[in-house]
Amino acid sequence: MSISSHYHAHKPNVPIIQEDVFSWVREGNTFQVRVWLDDSEHDLNIGDDHAFSLLHWAAKEGHINIVDLLLNRGARVNATNMGDDTPLHLAAGEGHREIVLKLLSKRAEVNPPNEHGNTPLHYACFWGYEVVAADLIQAGALVMLCNKRGLTSIDVCQPQVRQSLIEVALSSGQNLNQKLPFREQNWGGTKTRAREATLSRYTGVDLQSLQLSKELASSHSGTLYRGRWQGTEIVARVLNIANVTSRISRDFQVEFPSLRIFASANICPVLAAVNQPPRLIVISQYMKYGSLYNVLHEQSADVIIDHSQAIRFAVDIARGMSFLHSMEPMLLRYYLSSKHVVVDDDLSAKLSMADTKFSFQEVGRLYSPAWMSPEALQRSPEKSNVRASDMWSYGIVLWELSTREVPFADLSPMEAAMKIALEGLRVQIPPGISRNLFRLVNICLNEDPGRRPNFDQIIPILEKMA
Structure with missing residues (x-):
């Protein structure tokens, strides 16, 4: 598959999810997106059916105000869709220089390969976006890095801009005498897939739907277990309450929804809870490094x-x-x-x-x-x-x-x-x-x-x- 056909193959129909926020992002409706984000239960890192995040769409469509809004709220700058494209791939492929610079300023990985090994620089060169390509090179993009077909950014570059980009690379100290072969990368731990829409939809959970496998810790406040729920690795905290009265059960039901905060990337929300006296259980996503x-x-x-x-x-x-x-x-x-x-x-x-x-x-x-x-x-x-x-x-x-x-x-x-x-x-x-x-x-x-x-x-x- 050519670079061109791959790029256009990943333009899925966007499903109507959570008040059609994806359509608002694509349309550039900053006001509606801001209102949607102000609801703390809405997950700004949600992905559509093809794992395009809101930031992917804002970067692709060139809506810098929404890109700013999402990044300031904590959107994942290196989230990947199903084709392993990051927002930087899409911004570079559309020639949106202001967004490319914004993503780079927020520590976007500059050389991430997608499923075909193409980097953002491959796209900027292929479509002839000379200034964007120069920005990427000056930020550390490697012009001799090969995709899976063994082609570098220079190999796929539009002829009219190839020489000027070679000069930019040389002035940046890059060695153009040897190709850098493609290899699978983990990006130093920065690569993440956009989240599915399911986790933020559930609140009350039946105890039978939890699969608790291993006790992690026990303390004065309760016992922590590792397990699975809705196909996701979770931790379940069984609260240590000696006597769960009807009033305590009612207060628990009222209070736990306020802990379902999905609108900030720096908050680990409560996903759901079990309210089945004498058991009160709080469920959150498993983090392998712990506290x-x-x-x-x-x-x-x-x-x-x-x-x-x-x-x-x-x-x-x-x-x-x-x-x-x-x-x-x-x-x-x-x-x-x-x-x-x-x-x-x-x-x-x-x-x-x-x-x-x-x-x-x-x-x-x-x-x-x-x-x-x-x-x-x-x-x-x-x-x-x-x-x-x-x-x-x-x-x-x-x-x-x-x-x-x-x-x-x-x-x-x-x-x-x-x-x-x-x-x-x-x-x-x-x-x-x-x-x-x-x-x-x-x-x-x-x-x-x-x-x-x-x-x-x-x-x-x-x-x-x-």
């Missing part, structure tokens, strides 16, 4: 966390918290700590909504006070400045990412809570941390809650550190 706490401190995952990756985690968490803080009403019992952040296969950090406490669950008990602000330890969420308290918790997570230490590890939770709330116990920032990170931790841990920043203010600072 950020596990990754940082228990070495249960074979992951190397350098400074750059630590900052990426920090950015992910800040984006997730920014989204939570934009919600009305706010979630009052999600207590930010590394134990309540999970890490996915792409090494992206996500806030775990399954770790949110219910109003009836362990009332008055706190098991991770080392991450909590002094005022949060003294007052209930209803009487606290939750946003300011979350920023303090974020400061502790930043400290944790910087030091790789557990805050107040030598104290019991009760001792830590008492000393933080009443005796002024604080983490000490050791020497060796960068000046910018040192200042940011101190700002987040300001003793005056009113002088702590919000997450929208610190995200740009963190992005400059990345």
Whole structure:
């Protein structure tokens, strides 16, 4: 199949899914797309029948405002459709330079091969988009990288632009004397398929539909199992409630839908729940690396966390918290700590909504006070400045990412809570941390809650550190 025929073969009819959001994206209806995204249960990384994501369609149709909107909300920049095309393939193939540059600025992989081994540069050269091809080359696209047929971008390039692109490649230091053979790549862990529409449709689940296979952990709050549901690997948290009364069952039914937050890529939503007293079960997607706490401190995952990756985690968490803080009403019992952040296969950090406490669950008990602000330890969420308290918790997570230490590890939770709330116990920032990170931790841990920043203010600072 030629490059041309492959490109046009993947233009599926878009099904009517979730209020026809795909049609709104294709039409460039930014207002309707924004309204749709404002519903937290809508999944911005949803895929159509051919696994085209919303970002795929916006990039292909050239709607930069929608591309901006989706990327700012956390859309996966390297999501693939069934032909393994990324949004960058489609933007390059249509000559949408502004979108190509935007995707590259958001760390789109520049040399991803699709199912035929063609990269975005292959398409830009084939269609003769000289400026777009030059942008890709200057961003690191390899002109001598072969597709599965052994053809490089130069081989398929339009004759009228071939020489100028060769000169761009030479000026970028590329060696044009030898072809780079095609080989299967994993893109350094950045490749993901757009999600099917099914996961965000189910709420109440019958216990018999769950396949629970392995107990992962047991704690005061409940027991965690690995299993499968609707063909998806999941974790199921069986809440430890001694007596599930009719009132508790009713409150659970009312509260768990607010944890089904699909509209942010940095939030791991509750997919569904089982409400069959005496069992209350919360279901979320399985993450093989577990919690950020596990990754940082228990070495249960074979992951190397350098400074750059630590900052990426920090950015992910800040984006997730920014989204939570934009919600009305706010979630009052999600207590930010590394134990309540999970890490996915792409090494992206996500806030775990399954770790949110219910109003009836362990009332008055706190098991991770080392991450909590002094005022949060003294007052209930209803009487606290939750946003300011979350920023303090974020400061502790930043400290944790910087030091790789557990805050107040030598104290019991009760001792830590008492000393933080009443005796002024604080983490000490050791020497060796960068000046910018040192200042940011101190700002987040300001003793005056009113002088702590919000997450929208610190995200740009963190992005400059990345």
